[in-house]
Amino acid sequence: MVDLTTMGQKAKQAAAQVAQLSTGDKNQALIAMAKLLRNRQDEILKANAVDLENAKAMPAKFVDRLKLTDQRIEDMAQGLEHVAQLNDPTAQYDRGWVTLDGLQIMQRRVPLGVIGIIFEARPNVSVDATALTFKSGNVVILRGGKEAIQTNECLVNLLRKALANQQLPMDAVQLITDTSHDSANALMQLNDYLDVLIPRGGQGLIQRVVKTASVPVIETGAGNCHIYLDRHADFEMAKAIVVNAKVQRPSVCNAAEKLLIHQEVATKILPEIAQALVDHGVELRGDERARQIVPLMKPATVEDWDTEYNDLIMAVKVVDSLDEAIAHINRHSTHHSEAIITPELGRGQVFQRRVDSACVYVNASTRFTDGGQFGFGAEIGISTQKLHARGPMGLGQLTTIKYEITGNGQIRK
Amino acid sequence: MVDLTTMGQKAKQAAAQVAQLSTGDKNQALIAMAKLLRNRQDEILKANAVDLENAKAMPAKFVDRLKLTDQRIEDMAQGLEHVAQLNDPTAQYDRGWVTLDGLQIMQRRVPLGVIGIIFEARPNVSVDATALTFKSGNVVILRGGKEAIQTNECLVNLLRKALANQQLPMDAVQLITDTSHDSANALMQLNDYLDVLIPRGGQGLIQRVVKTASVPVIETGAGNCHIYLDRHADFEMAKAIVVNAKVQRPSVCNAAEKLLIHQEVATKILPEIAQALVDHGVELRGDERARQIVPLMKPATVEDWDTEYNDLIMAVKVVDSLDEAIAHINRHSTHHSEAIITPELGRGQVFQRRVDSACVYVNASTRFTDGGQFGFGAEIGISTQKLHARGPMGLGQLTTIKYEITGNGQIRK
The missing domain is CATH 3.40.605.10 (Aldehyde Dehydrogenase; Chain A, domain 1)
Structure with missing residues (x-):
């Protein structure tokens, strides 16, 4: 040897x-x-x-x-x-x-x-x-x-x-x-x-x-990244960010893998966002409530919530509250990058404070987690540990x- | 279990x-x-x-x-x-x-x-x-x-x-x-x-x-700390620092365990420093050259150079040059704290730059490596790793x- x-x-x-x-x-x-x-x-x-x-x-x-x-x-x-x-x-x-x-x-x-x-x-x-x-x-x-x-x-x-x-x-x-x-x-x-x-x-x-x-x-490098659309999310901003985070470069670790959506807005905005994703070739997998709104989704399995696809696949879950979104993310995330879409200052703050990930976004795509984008000039990787x-x-x-x-x-x- | x-x-x-x-x-x-x-x-x-x-x-x-x-x-x-x-x-x-x-x-x-x-x-x-x-x-x-x-x-x-x-x-x-x-x-x-x-x-x-x-x-916490007395070291300062670093609290990790001394000054200052240490109850172990100057020292073994005593023991070595002192320290140290005693700016800089330890002192006792002394208020320990x-x-x-x-x-x- x-x-x-x-x-x-x-x-x-x-x-x-x-x-x-x-x-x-x-x-x-x-x-x-x-x-x-x-x-x-x-x-x-x-x-x-x-x-x-x-x-x-x-x-x-x-x-x-x-x-x-x-x-x-x-x-x-x-x-x-x-x-x-x-x-x-x-x-x-x-x-x-x-x-x-x-x-x-x-x-x-x-x-x-x-x-x-x-x-x-x-x-x-x-x-x-x-x-x-x-x-x-x-x-x-x-x-x-x-x-x-x-x-x-x-x-x-x-x-x-x-x-x-x-x-x-x-x-x-x-x-x-x-x-x-x-x-x-x-x-x-x-x-x-x-x-x-x-x-x-x-x-x-x-x-x-x-x-x-x-x-x-x-x-x-492990990135099971989430986008959460909150109750008053701006619809156009939400759609643009979800599509960007999922499809702009699906093979990388800062691409979004999961979409969480507040139940108050799910019925209104999920169908069009789902359609936009499907138009970009994304396979959608939903929980029960998401599938009631968009029946074309496959059912998501328990494993889906912990899976990083690095591919044109996205799992979708409807949540009752900001609390539920945060709890889900902290449980299933790889602690890389997560985003909330909300116009409400207080709810953005709560999300940034309580989500335990390296990069926590309000109203922006997770795709920015990158040494070049951060202004570091270059990067050797994205650390998902705390030490x-x-x-x-x-x-x-x-x-x-x-x-x-x-x-x-x-x-x- | x-x-x-x-x-x-x-x-x-x-x-x-x-x-x-x-x-x-x-x-x-x-x-x-x-x-x-x-x-x-x-x-x-x-x-x-x-x-x-x-x-x-x-x-x-x-x-x-x-x-x-x-x-x-x-x-x-x-x-x-x-x-x-x-x-x-x-x-x-x-x-x-x-x-x-x-x-x-x-x-x-x-x-x-x-x-x-x-x-x-x-x-x-x-x-x-x-x-x-x-x-x-x-x-x-x-x-x-x-x-x-x-x-x-x-x-x-x-x-x-x-x-x-x-x-x-x-x-x-x-x-x-x-x-x-x-x-x-x-x-x-x-x-x-x-x-x-x-x-x-x-x-x-x-x-x-x-x-x-x-x-x-x-x-x-591992501290095999060195004090190096350089060619023009101030004699009184050297003695005070060596005694302090060795005897003020010998059981702790920032206490000095090794004394290196430049050959140009060894004959002149080692006998009195050795006597001061002995007066404080320190057992001295020397390399051959140190023992020629101070015969009361026991011979140091190969293991001594890598040993943290946490006790009233000190090993002493005469070196030919600043380079030899730095090389010895980088080889045997636990990378905790080391000190040079020198009035020469350039030699102090070289020592600080090239000694690969957490805390590198010029003209001060290694005993200051401590969260309280640093002004951190308290400490949970002294890290000897780099990460x-x-x-x-x-x-x-x-x-x-x-x-x-x-x-x-x-x-x-």
């Missing part, structure tokens, strides 16, 4: 160096990486062709995730250049103060250190994760799916070459080429070297990491703090 | 209520708890006497941790009242901004939710942890050591009674009365209900929790964030 201890040692050594690089040096390295990816496009496509050949028998959706094109390589290069332009979070002090004893305490942003990323078929994760971890002063150990191994190896070799060309430590980016379950499990137990592990992929992967890992994990980071994770969320304390001889009395 | 699922459900239900309480209501409850502890002092001492009787055969140090007195009960009561006076972190917005689309995003501090605390012999943890978790809007599930079970039961019953008297949910504080290993292990796997688990106790406990838990854990919280954890570190987002019909293009 792969020697993760050696990789961990190399990563730790590189981390000490990368943490001390100036922002300018890091930016130059990112730009050099982008250039090298463009120059070696043919090499990348050739490696990708091998993976695609091996994946011939896989479903079309899977092959599409795996496949690189000129455009996708250009996108990766532009991603690196874009991250070079973002602010360096580790160039910042959050705050500073002087204690009663005259100690000066400065709270500085510093890199986390060594970040593990476990991901599945998309090879662009190799490049995107490297850009974000490196810019924030971290080093990364990547462990991608076996189906993308040739592409990942080629990409990571180029990224490392770009670092070496700049006289920077190439071990700032390492790829685990052993794609067995054993190597993934070993990475999850690499407590002496890994500061955090971020799984990027489907629920199966994420849950396996959460259950297996002894290193700290950040859970990302360390919650919601979109940009560069800042890949850092921690350190207290730099300066005195002139203070001792504790 | 104990039914942790039911406790988890009750905790989650209480958490939803406690999160919505006003700061005033929480403060009143804390004051009521303090009052009840004072009024029922006899009852508490009686329960404690049973635990003490059962612990007769244990070492004196252990019995001392377990023992309550009038004064210790008064201290717990005052602790509750003190926390009532601290700022409520959940009454705060960190920041707010408006996106390009005109969405208003407010980043609010919110409670973590359900916090598990596993601790050992000290029954005051029941009360202290309740004060901090409750004030920050959380609920707590406590699991103390079996030796303190009668005392913990009595204390927790009183805290719950005080809550009930205020018409507040008593399940904001629950104690696991089954003190078997099984109950601890089950708590570590209670992913559906627990937002974070904080072990409080010795290294054995903390490492078992880190290795076993699938819920998010915050590692606290979520690093260094002293006050009320603020028991919270997470939520994005409250308000629009007027925005959809994603």
Whole structure:
């Protein structure tokens, strides 16, 4: 099996160096990486062709995730250049103060250190994760799916070459080429070297990491998001937001999966909203009361309320009250993003206060939960846990703090 | 075995209520708890006497941790009242901004939710942890050591009674009365209900929790802290800080365990510092060069460099350079607190930048790493991990964030 201890040692050594690089040096390295990816496009496509050949028998959706094109390589290069332009979070002090004893305490942003990323078929994760971890002063150990191994190896070799060309430590980016379950499990137990592990992929992967890992994990990406239409919801706004949140990009985690609707308005507005959704190809599944209003819906099962479809499917439930909507959401949500549509200030406040999710919207689409939309510039994922980071994770969320304390001889009395 | 699922459900239900309480209501409850502890002092001492009787055969140090007195009960009561006076972190917005689309995003501090605390012999943890978790809007599930079970039961019953008297949910504080290993292990796997688990106790406990838990854990309290005397260190300052950091309270995690000293000054200043430490009853263990200068030191073994003594013992090493000191610290430290004594600005900066610990001091004692000293008012522990919280954890570190987002019909293009 792969020697993760050696990789961990190399990563730790590189981390000490990368943490001390100036922002300018890091930016130059990112730009050099982008250039090298463009120059070696043919090499990348050739490696990708091998993976695609091996994946011939896989479903079309899977092959599409795996496949690189000129455009996708250009996108990766532009991603690196874009991250070079973002602010360096580790160039910042959050705050500073002087204690009663005259100690000066400065709270500085510093890199986390060594970040593990476990991901599945998309090879662009190799490049995107490297850009974000490196810019924030971290080093990364990547462990991608076996189906993308040739592409990942080629990409990571180029990224490392770009670092070496700049006289920077190439071990700032390492790829685990052993794609067995054993190597993934070993990475999850690499407590002496890994500061955090971020799984990027489907629920199966994420849950396996959460259950297996002894290193700290950040859970990302599960989005069973709700839209709740309250008793006085503006009809046109409600329709526009529901359709947008469901159909604009149904495969992503901030797409809405559930529609709750107050019983006072259900009869009036549900038929037309349902029709608009059906016109966009959405399959609707309703509870009993929703189906009485819109009989074309399939009956929703108990499982539906806890399911993230990532597809053109939406389950609909009529509720008696704001309280019932909030209770349903807190019980079934993955705590990612939820929205209420209401013109009433007080009811919007209650919803925002009591719904226990990372992002709670009043009168807007859940699709805005995204590092780019939030103004963070880029994101490594959406955290659905409460510890360390919650919601979109940009560069800042890949850092921690350190207290730099300066005195002139203070001792504790 | 104990039914942790039911406790988890009750905790989650209480958490939803406690999160919505006003700061005033929480403060009143804390004051009521303090009052009840004072009024029922006899009852508490009686329960404690049973635990003490059962612990007769244990070492004196252990019995001392377990023992309550009038004064210790008064201290717990005052602790509750003190926390009532601290700022409520959940009454705060960190920041707010408006996106390009005109969405208003407010980043609010919110409670973590359900916090598990596993601790050992000290029954005051029941009360202290309740004060901090409750004030920050959380609920707590406590699991103390079996030796303190009668005392913990009595204390927790009183805290719950005080809550009930205020018409507040008593399940904001629950104690696991089954003190078997099984109950601890089950708590570590209670992913559906627990937002974070904080072990409080010795290294054995903390490492078992880190290795076993699938819920998010915050590692606290391991402190193999270093003081490094640089080439031009002020002699009097160095002596005062080393003695203070070692002997002022040797049993705590921010006490210094190791002394590194630059070879240029070792011959000159080590003998007198060593003598001062010996005069305070410190046992010294030195590397070869240190023992050439101060022959009374025992030889340090390889294990010494990684050992937290929590006792009047200190290991001493002579180093050739600032680089060697930093490398030694980064290799052997628990990343808690380290100090350099130097009059040279540049060398102090290098030390603060490159030493990878939560608190890095220039010219001050490591003993200041403490929530009270930092001005946080109180602390639940010192985090030695990088995720979520690093260094002293006050009320603020028991919270997470939520994005409250308000629009007027925005959809994603």
